[in-house]
Amino acid sequence: MPHSTITGIGHYVPKNVVTNQDLTAVMETSDEWIRERTGIEERRYIDRTKETTTTLAVEASLRAIEDAGIEKEDIDFIIFATLSPDYYFPGAGVLLQRELGIAKTEIAALDIRAQCSGFLYGLTTADQFIRAGTYKKILLVGAEVHSVGLDFSTRGRNVSVIFGDGAGAVIVEATDEPENSVLATRMHSDGTYAEKLSYMYPGSHGGYFIEKYGIEGFDVDFAVNDQPYGGVFWNQDMLDKGRIYPHMEGQAVFKMAVRKFPEVITETLEAAGLGVKDIDLLVPHQANLRINQFVAHTMGLRDDQVYNNIMRYGNTTAASIPIALSEARDEGRVKKGDLVTLAAFGAGFTWAAAVLRWGK
Template sequence: MYTSKIIGLGKFVPEHVVTNEDLSKVMDTSDEWIQERTGIKERRHIKKGDGNSTAIMGLKAARLAIERAKIDKDDIELIVFATLSPDYYFPGCGVQIQKELDIKTCPALDVRNQCSGFVYGLSVADQFIKTGMYKNVLVIGSENHSGGLDMTNRSRHVSVIFGDGAGAAILGRSDDESGILSSHLHSEGEYIDELSLRGPSTEKWVPEIIAENSQEDIPYFPKMNGQVVFKHAVSRFSQVIEEGLKFNNLTKEDIDMFIPHQANLRISQFIQKKLGLKDDQVLNNIEKYGNTTAASIPIALTEAWEEGRIKKGDLVVMAAFGSGFTWGSVIIRW
């Protein structure tokens, strides 16, 4: 059995900054209200004409990760793309990346696990490397939320949360004791409707929606039961982190860097306090980018590495929770 490790990281966020004050001009909200409930000050949105999309942002992050990994793009043997906002209904973004990188025949697959997407994607890549099937795997998390948000009072409690961006990691075989120690994945479909976007879908195609011409209870904007999501998030975060630590005979005192999915600053602070971690042991950047779903962990991980906050030998814990409900953790010896 081989061990996989992250050998290259990259991120990309659009240049267009949308502040809380900007949102207060189009809906009944305020900077104070948003910061108090989410910790978010601003987020990045794709701007019409800037050439960005879910796949293109993922491509830009991937190219940087490949460069930093010091490998050739043709060394990539598998592409795993995590997103809830693909450019096309089908095919998925994975093959778009393959085309843009001009990689001829490597397999490409898409992971649709929303906020847990990158954690699930890392787990998939890790298994392929562990079994010896592939040596280098590209994992991407990318989201274009802004084009699908309802910027009216009807959805103000949801639309203020999300931002656009992408992060990428190259996984390769480890030649020492560093690398991914374990990953732990869960889901609980009982809560499928607490955080969801139901249409367009095969249940309700676009022509049907247009024909109805109704502005009531529009199904093609995200909806969220915030209280239920928060309650389950703080519980599942803690459980899946403890699961990972216990599996590796580690304790919370062994953690050097915790990188949570950037869902809500209050959730991250709750988990930080429960783990007894100092501020410099946690990477929070939700105040700058909002919730970028599958992109949030790779963006945060890249920033932690770029800022020199992760060094060789550190124990890095990543955890995510989101729609589905799905949740998971990855334990890494850097």
């Protein structure tokens, strides 16, 4: 049975740097307030009419393809993880295929909607396809554009100051060196808390789950007009009440994340026959620097064993792990033979981890 390994990696972030101080011009906040709660100092935003989730993915993908020393036509499967696709449908995977100029290859493109855990869900999927012998060279991308859909007012500051735009990509290939490969992955979810971190409007739910579970804080008038069909996907009341923006209950997310991060990391290490003492570098999802610091302390990891870059980019959800992993490699923090652990927690709630021996 073949194993899988990352043979190429690359990332891309937009050129527009938005500092905490910049945000004080549009909402009541401060650099100190944002840093204290999140550790974020700045983030990147796209040029709104010239860049998209897919165009960021193209740039990251081309860098990963070059790094792997392959041609884009060699790719036999695309996995695209994002919560911010260009269109409601079709998915971003086929758009990436088209923009790379390989649509004529007619390879499959799979979109993954596991939010912050999307890249690791994608890595697990790629690993299993390669182990099964179905594909040999998989392009796995995590890309996000949050800046066009945030509430840039004091009302939305708790969420809007956190997120940024960016993309990361890897080439996952078959290898006959099991010692330098993806050693283990684990994925979990718990839909009990689905609305704690959510982007619910517009949507097809028509308020069904809100009523069923008695969820507070999402009141919208779903009264339909005199037409026989439609009328609940979106309406003026959603706009007036600001329901079209992301919602996050920060304390609930924090409490769950600091519990599930260590659990899934330990579980995945044990599946690989390893322990925390074997970790050379932990690359966690960049949701909140305080979460990552708490987890590192809980697990007894030194600062030099954990890679964080949220200070520069904010939370780029599905893109955050590949961006961080790419930067860590570029900085010499990841070398051949290193045991690298990746972990993520996000909306759903979903969480996942992967343990790999760096083979490049």
